[in-house]
Amino acid sequence: MTTDTNAPTGRRTDTRRRMVVGAAKVIAAGGVDAMSLRELAIQAGVPLGSTYHHFPGGKAQLVDEAVRLVGAQVTQLIEDARTQGTDTVLQVFADRWRRVLEASEYAAGCPVAAAAVATDPRHQEVAREVFADWHRALTRALRDSGVPAKRAGRLARTVVAATEGAVALARASRTSDPLDEVVAELSELVESARAR
Amino acid sequence: MTTDTNAPTGRRTDTRRRMVVGAAKVIAAGGVDAMSLRELAIQAGVPLGSTYHHFPGGKAQLVDEAVRLVGAQVTQLIEDARTQGTDTVLQVFADRWRRVLEASEYAAGCPVAAAAVATDPRHQEVAREVFADWHRALTRALRDSGVPAKRAGRLARTVVAATEGAVALARASRTSDPLDEVVAELSELVESARAR
Protein backbone atom coordinates (compact mmCIF):
# COMPACT_ATOMS: atom_id res chain seq x y z
CA MET A 1 0.00 0.00 0.00
CA THR A 2 2.55 2.48 1.04
CA THR A 3 4.77 1.47 -1.85
CA ASP A 4 2.02 2.05 -4.42
CA THR A 5 3.06 5.34 -5.96
CA ASN A 6 -0.21 5.57 -7.90
CA ALA A 7 -2.39 5.33 -4.82
CA PRO A 8 -4.67 8.31 -4.18
CA THR A 9 -2.92 9.04 -0.92
CA GLY A 10 0.36 9.00 -2.80
CA ARG A 11 -0.92 11.53 -5.27
CA ARG A 12 -2.23 13.76 -2.51
CA THR A 13 1.08 13.75 -0.71
CA ASP A 14 2.73 14.57 -3.99
CA THR A 15 0.30 17.44 -4.50
CA ARG A 16 1.17 18.94 -1.16
CA ARG A 17 4.87 18.80 -1.88
CA ARG A 18 4.36 20.22 -5.34
CA MET A 19 2.61 23.18 -3.78
CA VAL A 20 5.54 23.81 -1.45
CA VAL A 21 8.03 23.48 -4.29
CA GLY A 22 5.92 25.74 -6.48
CA ALA A 23 5.70 28.29 -3.69
CA ALA A 24 9.47 28.28 -3.33
CA LYS A 25 9.87 29.01 -7.02
CA VAL A 26 7.40 31.88 -7.05
CA ILE A 27 8.95 33.37 -3.90
CA ALA A 28 12.41 33.05 -5.43
CA ALA A 29 11.21 34.90 -8.50
CA GLY A 30 9.01 37.64 -7.09
CA GLY A 31 9.23 37.63 -3.33
CA VAL A 32 6.66 36.72 -0.71
CA ASP A 33 4.09 39.30 -1.83
CA ALA A 34 4.17 38.00 -5.39
CA MET A 35 3.14 34.52 -4.28
CA SER A 36 -0.62 34.19 -4.73
CA LEU A 37 -2.43 31.21 -3.24
CA ARG A 38 -4.91 31.42 -6.09
CA GLU A 39 -2.34 31.18 -8.84
CA LEU A 40 -0.44 28.52 -6.95
CA ALA A 41 -3.57 26.39 -6.53
CA ILE A 42 -4.39 26.71 -10.22
CA GLN A 43 -0.86 25.71 -11.21
CA ALA A 44 -1.03 22.71 -8.89
CA GLY A 45 -4.46 21.74 -10.23
CA VAL A 46 -6.21 21.95 -6.85
CA PRO A 47 -9.13 24.15 -5.81
CA LEU A 48 -8.28 27.23 -3.80
CA GLY A 49 -10.20 25.96 -0.81
CA SER A 50 -8.03 22.85 -0.61
CA THR A 51 -5.05 25.01 0.12
CA TYR A 52 -6.40 25.62 3.59
CA HIS A 53 -6.89 21.93 4.15
CA HIS A 54 -3.25 21.20 3.44
CA PHE A 55 -2.02 24.39 5.07
CA PRO A 56 -4.33 25.49 7.89
CA GLY A 57 -1.96 28.34 8.65
CA GLY A 58 -2.71 29.83 5.25
CA LYS A 59 -0.17 31.69 3.20
CA ALA A 60 2.24 32.28 6.07
CA GLN A 61 2.60 28.56 6.70
CA LEU A 62 3.17 27.79 3.05
CA VAL A 63 5.80 30.49 2.77
CA ASP A 64 7.63 29.25 5.83
CA GLU A 65 7.61 25.65 4.62
CA ALA A 66 8.88 26.67 1.21
CA VAL A 67 11.74 28.69 2.65
CA ARG A 68 12.67 25.96 5.10
CA LEU A 69 12.63 23.35 2.34
CA VAL A 70 15.11 25.22 0.18
CA GLY A 71 17.10 26.06 3.29
CA ALA A 72 17.42 22.41 4.26
CA GLN A 73 18.36 21.37 0.74
CA VAL A 74 21.22 23.85 0.61
CA THR A 75 22.39 22.99 4.12
CA GLN A 76 22.56 19.36 3.05
CA LEU A 77 24.46 20.36 -0.07
CA ILE A 78 27.10 22.10 2.01
CA GLU A 79 27.29 19.25 4.49
CA ASP A 80 27.75 16.69 1.71
CA ALA A 81 30.53 18.70 0.15
CA ARG A 82 32.23 19.05 3.50
CA THR A 83 32.11 15.38 4.53
CA GLN A 84 33.38 14.40 1.11
CA GLY A 85 36.34 16.64 1.68
CA THR A 86 35.52 18.96 -1.20
CA ASP A 87 37.80 21.91 -0.79
CA THR A 88 35.63 24.06 -3.01
CA VAL A 89 32.56 24.40 -0.81
CA LEU A 90 32.42 27.95 -2.09
CA GLN A 91 31.87 26.67 -5.59
CA VAL A 92 29.23 24.19 -4.52
CA PHE A 93 27.29 26.89 -2.71
CA ALA A 94 27.61 29.41 -5.53
CA ASP A 95 26.85 26.86 -8.24
CA ARG A 96 23.55 26.04 -6.63
CA TRP A 97 22.46 29.63 -7.18
CA ARG A 98 24.05 29.83 -10.57
CA ARG A 99 21.82 27.01 -11.70
CA VAL A 100 18.72 28.76 -10.35
CA LEU A 101 19.71 31.96 -12.11
CA GLU A 102 20.43 30.35 -15.45
CA ALA A 103 17.42 28.04 -15.42
CA SER A 104 15.15 31.04 -14.93
CA GLU A 105 17.06 33.35 -17.25
CA TYR A 106 17.94 35.46 -14.21
CA ALA A 107 14.34 35.92 -13.16
CA ALA A 108 14.65 33.89 -9.96
CA GLY A 109 17.04 34.13 -7.06
CA CYS A 110 17.16 32.99 -3.45
CA PRO A 111 13.83 32.52 -1.64
CA VAL A 112 15.55 32.79 1.74
CA ALA A 113 16.79 36.25 0.86
CA ALA A 114 13.23 37.09 -0.17
CA ALA A 115 12.00 36.01 3.25
CA ALA A 116 14.75 38.01 4.93
CA VAL A 117 13.44 41.24 3.41
CA ALA A 118 9.76 40.46 3.93
CA THR A 119 7.66 42.70 6.13
CA ASP A 120 6.32 39.88 8.28
CA PRO A 121 8.77 39.28 11.18
CA ARG A 122 7.75 35.64 11.11
CA HIS A 123 9.30 35.15 7.69
CA GLN A 124 12.39 37.09 8.71
CA GLU A 125 12.81 34.76 11.67
CA VAL A 126 12.70 31.72 9.39
CA ALA A 127 15.28 33.34 7.14
CA ARG A 128 17.47 33.99 10.18
CA GLU A 129 17.35 30.31 11.15
CA VAL A 130 18.18 29.13 7.64
CA PHE A 131 21.05 31.59 7.30
CA ALA A 132 22.32 30.39 10.68
CA ASP A 133 22.25 26.78 9.45
CA TRP A 134 24.21 27.67 6.33
CA HIS A 135 26.63 29.66 8.43
CA ARG A 136 27.25 26.75 10.77
CA ALA A 137 27.79 24.32 7.93
CA LEU A 138 30.12 26.66 6.06
CA THR A 139 32.07 27.48 9.22
CA ARG A 140 32.72 23.80 9.79
CA ALA A 141 33.75 23.34 6.19
CA LEU A 142 36.19 26.22 6.36
CA ARG A 143 37.72 24.89 9.58
CA ASP A 144 38.08 21.49 7.96
CA SER A 145 39.99 23.08 5.13
CA GLY A 146 42.47 24.71 7.46
CA VAL A 147 40.98 28.08 8.35
CA PRO A 148 41.65 28.97 12.02
CA ALA A 149 38.57 28.51 14.19
CA LYS A 150 38.49 32.13 15.24
CA ARG A 151 38.47 33.36 11.66
CA ALA A 152 36.17 30.73 10.18
CA GLY A 153 32.93 32.17 11.54
CA ARG A 154 33.57 35.64 10.21
CA LEU A 155 34.68 34.28 6.88
CA ALA A 156 31.65 32.02 6.56
CA ARG A 157 29.36 34.97 7.19
CA THR A 158 31.10 36.83 4.40
CA VAL A 159 30.66 33.90 2.07
CA VAL A 160 26.91 33.83 2.70
CA ALA A 161 26.54 37.61 2.41
CA ALA A 162 28.68 38.01 -0.69
CA THR A 163 27.03 35.11 -2.49
CA GLU A 164 23.53 36.30 -1.68
CA GLY A 165 24.46 39.79 -2.79
CA ALA A 166 25.99 38.45 -5.97
CA VAL A 167 22.73 36.67 -6.78
CA ALA A 168 20.90 39.99 -6.50
CA LEU A 169 23.45 41.71 -8.73
CA ALA A 170 23.21 38.86 -11.21
CA ARG A 171 19.44 39.24 -11.44
CA ALA A 172 19.74 42.96 -12.04
CA SER A 173 22.42 42.60 -14.71
CA ARG A 174 21.04 39.38 -16.17
CA THR A 175 24.53 37.89 -16.12
CA SER A 176 26.28 35.48 -13.80
CA ASP A 177 29.43 37.59 -13.99
CA PRO A 178 28.91 39.01 -10.49
CA LEU A 179 28.78 35.50 -9.11
CA ASP A 180 32.00 34.57 -10.92
CA GLU A 181 33.82 37.65 -9.70
CA VAL A 182 32.65 37.23 -6.12
CA VAL A 183 33.64 33.57 -6.05
CA ALA A 184 37.07 34.48 -7.36
CA GLU A 185 37.60 37.06 -4.63
CA LEU A 186 36.21 34.80 -1.93
CA SER A 187 38.61 32.08 -3.04
CA GLU A 188 41.51 34.46 -2.60
CA LEU A 189 40.23 35.35 0.83
CA VAL A 190 39.86 31.75 1.94
CA GLU A 191 43.29 30.93 0.55
CA SER A 192 44.96 33.71 2.49
CA ALA A 193 43.06 32.76 5.65
CA ARG A 194 44.37 29.22 5.29
CA ALA A 195 47.96 30.29 4.80
CA ARG A 196 48.51 32.25 7.99
CA MET B 1 9.75 84.86 -4.90
CA THR B 2 11.78 81.79 -5.50
CA THR B 3 13.46 82.26 -2.14
CA ASP B 4 10.14 82.33 -0.29
CA THR B 5 10.04 78.89 1.29
CA ASN B 6 6.45 79.42 2.40
CA ALA B 7 5.18 80.08 -1.08
CA PRO B 8 2.52 77.64 -2.33
CA THR B 9 4.72 76.49 -5.16
CA GLY B 10 7.48 75.86 -2.66
CA ARG B 11 5.24 73.63 -0.63
CA ARG B 12 4.13 71.71 -3.69
CA THR B 13 7.66 71.02 -4.75
CA ASP B 14 8.40 69.89 -1.25
CA THR B 15 5.38 67.59 -1.32
CA ARG B 16 6.57 65.91 -4.47
CA ARG B 17 10.00 65.29 -3.05
CA ARG B 18 8.54 64.04 0.20
CA MET B 19 6.55 61.49 -1.76
CA VAL B 20 9.69 60.24 -3.49
CA VAL B 21 11.58 60.06 -0.20
CA GLY B 22 8.64 58.34 1.45
CA ALA B 23 8.46 55.85 -1.40
CA ALA B 24 12.14 55.06 -1.00
CA LYS B 25 11.61 54.31 2.69
CA VAL B 26 8.65 52.04 2.13
CA ILE B 27 10.45 50.21 -0.68
CA ALA B 28 13.51 49.81 1.54
CA ALA B 29 11.35 48.31 4.25
CA GLY B 30 8.98 46.07 2.34
CA GLY B 31 9.95 45.95 -1.30
CA VAL B 32 8.23 47.35 -4.37
CA ASP B 33 4.99 45.39 -3.87
CA ALA B 34 4.62 46.68 -0.32
CA MET B 35 4.58 50.28 -1.51
CA SER B 36 0.96 51.39 -1.81
CA LEU B 37 0.13 54.67 -3.51
CA ARG B 38 -2.86 54.99 -1.22
CA GLU B 39 -0.88 54.73 1.99
CA LEU B 40 1.87 56.91 0.59
CA ALA B 41 -0.58 59.67 -0.35
CA ILE B 42 -2.16 59.53 3.10
CA GLN B 43 1.23 59.75 4.79
CA ALA B 44 2.18 62.71 2.60
CA GLY B 45 -1.14 64.40 3.27
CA VAL B 46 -2.18 64.58 -0.37
CA PRO B 47 -5.24 63.05 -2.05
CA LEU B 48 -4.68 59.85 -3.93
CA GLY B 49 -5.69 61.47 -7.20
CA SER B 50 -2.92 64.04 -6.91
CA THR B 51 -0.38 61.28 -7.11
CA TYR B 52 -1.11 60.92 -10.81
CA HIS B 53 -0.70 64.64 -11.34
CA HIS B 54 2.80 64.56 -9.90
CA PHE B 55 3.64 61.16 -11.36
CA PRO B 56 1.75 60.56 -14.62
CA GLY B 57 3.59 57.28 -14.99
CA GLY B 58 1.88 56.01 -11.86
CA LYS B 59 3.52 53.68 -9.40
CA ALA B 60 6.28 52.54 -11.75
CA GLN B 61 7.52 56.11 -12.19
CA LEU B 62 7.49 56.78 -8.47
CA VAL B 63 9.40 53.58 -7.75
CA ASP B 64 12.04 54.37 -10.36
CA GLU B 65 12.52 57.91 -9.08
CA ALA B 66 12.82 56.69 -5.50
CA VAL B 67 15.43 54.09 -6.40
CA ARG B 68 17.39 56.52 -8.53
CA LEU B 69 17.34 59.13 -5.77
CA VAL B 70 18.89 56.82 -3.20
CA GLY B 71 21.24 55.52 -5.86
CA ALA B 72 22.51 59.00 -6.66
CA GLN B 73 22.93 59.88 -2.99
CA VAL B 74 25.11 56.86 -2.35
CA THR B 75 27.12 57.37 -5.53
CA GLN B 76 27.83 60.92 -4.35
CA LEU B 77 28.80 59.60 -0.93
CA ILE B 78 31.39 57.29 -2.48
CA GLU B 79 32.69 60.01 -4.79
CA ASP B 80 33.08 62.45 -1.90
CA ALA B 81 34.99 59.92 0.15
CA ARG B 82 37.26 59.17 -2.81
CA THR B 83 38.11 62.77 -3.73
CA GLN B 84 38.84 63.53 -0.10
CA GLY B 85 41.31 60.70 -0.10
CA THR B 86 39.43 58.66 2.46
CA ASP B 87 41.09 55.27 2.47
CA THR B 88 38.10 53.67 4.15
CA VAL B 89 35.55 53.94 1.34
CA LEU B 90 34.39 50.54 2.49
CA GLN B 91 33.40 51.98 5.83
CA VAL B 92 31.63 54.95 4.29
CA PHE B 93 29.59 52.68 2.07
CA ALA B 94 28.78 50.21 4.83
CA ASP B 95 28.02 52.93 7.38
CA ARG B 96 25.40 54.38 5.15
CA TRP B 97 23.47 51.11 5.39
CA ARG B 98 24.26 50.66 9.03
CA ARG B 99 22.47 53.93 9.72
CA VAL B 100 19.42 52.83 7.73
CA LEU B 101 19.34 49.53 9.59
CA GLU B 102 19.69 51.03 13.05
CA ALA B 103 17.29 53.91 12.45
CA SER B 104 14.60 51.45 11.43
CA GLU B 105 15.45 48.83 14.05
CA TYR B 106 16.48 46.52 11.21
CA ALA B 107 13.16 46.79 9.43
CA ALA B 108 14.54 48.64 6.41
CA GLY B 109 17.37 47.84 4.04
CA CYS B 110 18.47 48.86 0.57
CA PRO B 111 15.76 49.99 -1.88
CA VAL B 112 18.03 49.29 -4.84
CA ALA B 113 18.31 45.67 -3.80
CA ALA B 114 14.53 45.61 -3.55
CA ALA B 115 14.27 46.87 -7.12
CA ALA B 116 16.82 44.29 -8.25
CA VAL B 117 14.57 41.44 -7.14
CA ALA B 118 11.32 42.99 -8.36
CA THR B 119 9.29 41.19 -11.01
CA ASP B 120 9.04 44.21 -13.30
CA PRO B 121 12.10 44.23 -15.61
CA ARG B 122 11.89 47.99 -15.67
CA HIS B 123 12.78 48.21 -11.99
CA GLN B 124 15.53 45.63 -12.41
CA GLU B 125 17.02 47.77 -15.14
CA VAL B 126 17.09 50.81 -12.87
CA ALA B 127 18.76 48.72 -10.18
CA ARG B 128 21.33 47.55 -12.72
CA GLU B 129 22.19 51.15 -13.60
CA VAL B 130 22.53 52.20 -9.97
CA PHE B 131 24.68 49.20 -9.12
CA ALA B 132 26.83 50.03 -12.14
CA ASP B 133 27.28 53.59 -10.86
CA TRP B 134 28.33 52.38 -7.44
CA HIS B 135 30.64 49.87 -9.02
CA ARG B 136 32.35 52.52 -11.14
CA ALA B 137 32.79 54.87 -8.17
CA LEU B 138 34.14 52.11 -5.94
CA THR B 139 36.48 50.83 -8.64
CA ARG B 140 38.00 54.29 -8.98
CA ALA B 141 38.34 54.60 -5.22
CA LEU B 142 40.09 51.25 -4.95
CA ARG B 143 42.49 52.15 -7.75
CA ASP B 144 43.23 55.44 -6.01
CA SER B 145 44.14 53.54 -2.87
CA GLY B 146 46.63 51.35 -4.69
CA VAL B 147 44.69 48.37 -5.95
CA PRO B 148 45.90 47.29 -9.41
CA ALA B 149 43.51 48.35 -12.17
CA LYS B 150 42.89 44.81 -13.32
CA ARG B 151 41.87 43.69 -9.86
CA ALA B 152 39.90 46.76 -8.80
CA GLY B 153 36.78 46.01 -10.83
CA ARG B 154 36.39 42.50 -9.48
CA LEU B 155 37.05 43.67 -5.96
CA ALA B 156 34.57 46.54 -6.22
CA ARG B 157 31.88 44.12 -7.39
CA THR B 158 32.58 42.00 -4.35
CA VAL B 159 32.30 45.01 -2.08
CA VAL B 160 28.86 45.86 -3.47
CA ALA B 161 27.65 42.26 -3.35
CA ALA B 162 28.97 41.48 0.12
CA THR B 163 27.65 44.69 1.60
CA GLU B 164 24.21 44.25 0.06
CA GLY B 165 24.13 40.66 1.26
CA ALA B 166 25.23 41.73 4.73
CA VAL B 167 22.32 44.17 4.89
CA ALA B 168 19.92 41.32 4.15
CA LEU B 169 21.54 39.14 6.83
CA ALA B 170 21.42 42.03 9.27
CA ARG B 171 17.69 42.46 8.71
CA ALA B 172 17.06 38.77 9.28
CA SER B 173 19.14 38.62 12.46
CA ARG B 174 18.20 42.08 13.68
CA THR B 175 21.86 42.82 14.37
CA SER B 176 24.51 44.75 12.52
CA ASP B 177 27.05 42.02 13.29
CA PRO B 178 26.96 40.66 9.74
CA LEU B 179 27.86 44.10 8.44
CA ASP B 180 30.77 44.36 10.87
CA GLU B 181 32.09 40.94 9.99
CA VAL B 182 31.81 41.51 6.27
CA VAL B 183 33.54 44.89 6.48
CA ALA B 184 36.37 43.30 8.45
CA GLU B 185 36.86 40.60 5.84
CA LEU B 186 36.59 43.04 2.95
CA SER B 187 39.23 45.23 4.59
CA GLU B 188 41.59 42.27 4.72
CA LEU B 189 40.88 41.59 1.09
CA VAL B 190 41.52 45.16 0.00
CA GLU B 191 44.69 45.29 2.07
CA SER B 192 46.08 42.15 0.47
CA ALA B 193 45.12 43.39 -2.99
CA ARG B 194 47.05 46.57 -2.30
CA ALA B 195 50.14 44.74 -1.07
CA ARG B 196 50.88 42.60 -4.08
Place this chain on the structure above:
DNA sequence: GTCTATACGAAGATAGAC
Protein backbone atom coordinates in the same frame (compact mmCIF):
# COMPACT_ATOMS: atom_id res chain seq x y z
C1' DG C 1 -5.22 72.44 -11.62
C1' DT C 2 -6.94 70.01 -7.27
C1' DC C 3 -9.39 66.71 -5.06
C1' DT C 4 -13.67 63.46 -4.39
C1' DA C 5 -15.73 59.50 -5.58
C1' DT C 6 -15.59 55.42 -7.81
C1' DA C 7 -14.42 51.70 -11.07
C1' DC C 8 -12.25 47.35 -11.49
C1' DG C 9 -9.47 43.57 -10.36
C1' DA C 10 -7.04 40.49 -7.29
C1' DA C 11 -5.61 39.27 -2.92
C1' DG C 12 -6.44 36.14 1.52
C1' DA C 13 -9.67 33.75 3.80
C1' DT C 14 -14.05 31.21 4.94
C1' DA C 15 -18.91 29.23 4.82
C1' DG C 16 -21.37 25.72 3.50
C1' DA C 17 -22.94 22.42 -0.21
C1' DC C 18 -21.93 17.69 -1.53
Place this chain on the structure above:
DNA sequence: GTCTATCTTCGTATAGAC
Protein backbone atom coordinates in the same frame (compact mmCIF):
# COMPACT_ATOMS: atom_id res chain seq x y z
C1' DG D 1 -13.06 15.33 3.57
C1' DT D 2 -13.33 18.00 -0.95
C1' DC D 3 -14.48 21.73 -3.58
C1' DT D 4 -17.69 25.81 -4.97
C1' DA D 5 -19.11 30.17 -4.20
C1' DT D 6 -18.61 34.19 -1.78
C1' DC D 7 -17.02 37.85 1.71
C1' DT D 8 -14.02 41.50 2.73
C1' DT D 9 -10.17 44.25 1.99
C1' DC D 10 -6.91 46.62 -0.51
C1' DG D 11 -4.37 47.46 -4.74
C1' DT D 12 -3.89 50.76 -9.13
C1' DA D 13 -6.03 53.81 -11.84
C1' DT D 14 -9.45 57.20 -13.63
C1' DA D 15 -13.67 60.13 -14.36
C1' DG D 16 -15.49 64.15 -13.40
C1' DA D 17 -16.99 67.79 -9.95
C1' DC D 18 -15.18 72.22 -8.28
